[in-house]
Amino acid sequence: MNTFSLSDTPIDSIALRSELEELGVGAVTVFEGRVRNHNDGRVVAGLAYQAYAELAEAEGARIMTEARERFAIEHALCVHRTGELALGDLAVWVGVSAAHRDAAFAACRYVIDEVKARAPIWKREHYTDGEAEWLHPSINSPD
């Protein structure tokens, strides 16, 4: 499996986690990003992610390689959803295993921050008032 992938179906966090775990690894950190019910003062009903899949997978793979080069970790995986999501759905999952917690926390943080900043993936929120909009952070509200 690729260390970074897009998924148009629900993310199976239990299966992903089992891929990270191996005897004696010491530390596992997991970040789960979920769809929240509010953003920028508006009530969110759901959202959709659109990706430039070819480039998102290539850039995601670069980020995972960077994480392994920068931090003393064993494994790192990331899966990002595309398509329609409901409140509470898992939008992005990052898992890192390492001998020690400092590297595991740092690498996990690195991956989610870089994916949010660099991967060509866009979020369209729809609101309980019936409106919807694409979020483009440097144009409209900060994320």
Next chain:
Amino acid sequence: MNYRLLYFASLRDTAGRAEETVASEARDPRALYAEVAARHGLTQPIAQLRIAVNGGFASLDHVLADGDEVAFLPPVSGG
């Protein structure tokens, strides 16, 4: 020159298409975006976009070749 253009997110909605093939005299993404922005009413300033050519990030001044696939990427919002 013929180019394959890809649009994403708000640009896709405004342009009313995900992709198209265009014939253009533009030789770099900067000139190409100016053309299609005028044609489709795209309002995002080019300074806020990233560009990809044939699936890899590229500069606004990247010299295009016939048949290139050019994507205009608005600011991302994954995660």
